[in-house]
Amino acid sequence: MQEELSSIIDNGTWQAVDLPAGHRPIGLKWVFKLKKDASGAVVRHKARLVAKGYVQRAGVDFDEVFAPVARLDSVRALLAVAAHEGWEVHHLDVKSAFLNGDLAEEVYVAQPPGFSIPGREHQVLRLHKALYGLRQAPRAWNSKLDSTLVALGFTRCSEEHGVYVRGEGQRRLLLGVYVDDLILTGADSNELTQFKEEMKNTFKMSDLGLLSYYLGIEVQQRPGMITLGQAAYAAKLLERAGMSNCNPVQAPMETRLKLSKKSTAPVVDSTLYRSLVGSLRYLIHTRTDITFAVGYISRFMENPTTEHMGAVKHVLRYIAGTLHYGFCYRKGDGNIKLIGYSDADLAGDTDDRKSTSGSDGELERAEQLPHALDGEVEHRGDAARA
Numbered sequence: 282m283q284e285e286l287s288s289i290i291d292n293g294t295w296q297a298v299d300l301p302a303g304h305r306p307i308g309l310k311w312v313f314k315l316k317k318d319a320s321g322a323v324v325r326h327k328a329r330l331v332a333k334g335y336v337q338r339a340g341v342d343f344d345e346v347f348a349p350v351a352r353l354d355s356v357r358a359l360l361a362v363a364a365h366e367g368w369e370v371h372h373l374d375v376k377s378a379f380l381n382g383d384l385a386e387e388v389y390v391a392q393p394p395g396f397s398i399p400g401r402e403h404q405v406l407r408l409h410k411a412l413y414g415l416r417q418a419p420r421a422w423n424s425k426l427d428s429t430l431v432a433l434g435f436t437r438c439s440e441e442h443g444v445y446v447r448g449e450g451q452r453r454l455l456l457g458v459y460v461d462d463l464i465l466t467g468a469d470s471n472e473l474t475q476f477k478e479e480m481k482n483t484f485k486m487s488d489l490g491l492l493s494y495y496l497g498i499e500v501q502q503r504p505g506m507i508t509l510g511q512a513a514y515a516a517k518l519l520e521r522a523g524m525s526n527c528n529p530v531q532a533p534m535e536t537r538l539k540l541s542k543k544s545t546a547p548v549v550d551s552t553l554y555r556s557l558v559g560s561l562r563y564l565i566h567t568r569t570d571i572t573f574a575v576g577y578i579s580r581f582m583e584n585p586t587t588e589h590m591g592a593v594k595h596v597l598r599y600i601a602g603t604l605h606y607g608f609c610y611r612k613g614d615g616n617i618k619l620i621g622y623s624d625a626d627l628a629g630d631t632d633d634r635k636s637t638s639g640s641d642g643e644l645e646r647a648e649q650l651p652h653a654l655d656g657e658v659e660h661r662g663d664a665a666r667a
Contacts, residue, residue, distance in 0.1 A: 282328040292380045295406035306391045306405040308333040330393055332414035348419035351443030351457040353566045359457050363466040364507040364610035365617045370466045372492040376485040378461030382411035382421025433479055509567045510607030515600050518560045522597055529602025534574035541631045546586035554585040557593050567607045
């Protein structure tokens with residue numbers, strides 16, 4: 282807590298003032314968290330001072346709140362390019378990122394619990410920079426980061442505002458931004474080192490070295506290849522569903538399965554159903570072989586029954602038998618290509634007779650598909666073909 286507070290004060294985040302008439306302060310609270318790695322080992326004990334942003338009023342305490350982040354599809358594409366070119370991918374983290382965002386609005390907060398200023402307990406704190414929990418904090422941080430990267434010579438991608446590029450040829454750098462997590466790749470190690478030093482001169486940064494764990498995705502970088510998987514995430518999902526020791530099945534969905542929203546089967550816990558399906562949807566980022574099945578069971582979130590839950594458990598049983606499936610991107614010789622797939626049915630929905638269509642694509646060399654790696658089975662499926 283003391284470390285967090287010192288970081289806030291050193292950053293010039295606030296100033297103690299008397300509360301002006303017509304304003305009301307926003308409360309603060311402490312949030313404690315354990316930072317863990319892919320294996321579940323505790324890496325850091327973390328205390329965060331958070332504003333109670335839910336009391337803020339639109340147009341009074343904040344205006345714009347939207348902040349772009351790189352989609353995981355774009356992250357996969359970036360990693361595919363890095364693997365194809367044989368580049369290393371590095372991971373950077375901005376410490377207390379939101380504290381760097383400059384506020385345009387006039388915002389007052391109460392003094393933090395347990396750390397009141399002696400003799401000035403009656404005063405409030407006027408914020409000059411953002412705090413975690415404020416509605417406009419992500420926007421303020423993204424604006425600060427964007428202006429910094431542009432000043433360092435980066436150009437933001439017009440189609441994906443979370444991806445930046447700098448330089449040409451062997452000096453080119455590619456950067457993916459997801460809030461305070463930055464993934465960086467390029468051919469020239471000197472350019473990589475120079476950028477890290479430039480960022481450290483501007484923000485408090487943590488250089489996490491080669492990318493190995495990113496937003497719940499396990500990344501392995503080996504000579505000539507990059508592999509992605511979510512085995513630890515999938516194992517936790519099976520444990521939460523009580524299916525860690527279930528019998529596996531060979532396919533994520535029964536052949537020609539037809540479910541209806543008007544099912545007369547007994548109703549199940551909708552909260553549990555939505556939680557399981559939502560977790561499966563996140564697993565899709567490295568498991569496109571289950572995309573169609575998860576999309577199908579997502580149609581029945583409103584009023585799930587035992588029939589729908591049975592389909593969810595079928596997907597989970599498939600996951601149990603394919604825990605280590607994932608993506609493998611390999612170093613290429615020729616030009617990289619985007620391979621796409623699409624398919625559709627006709628009037629396949631049993632309730633409204635609507636058709637279902639879908640498409641998917643991955644960056645890959647057309648002449649070579651992924652192979653097995655060290656005895657682990659790998660799989661590249663697509664949503665539509667399922």
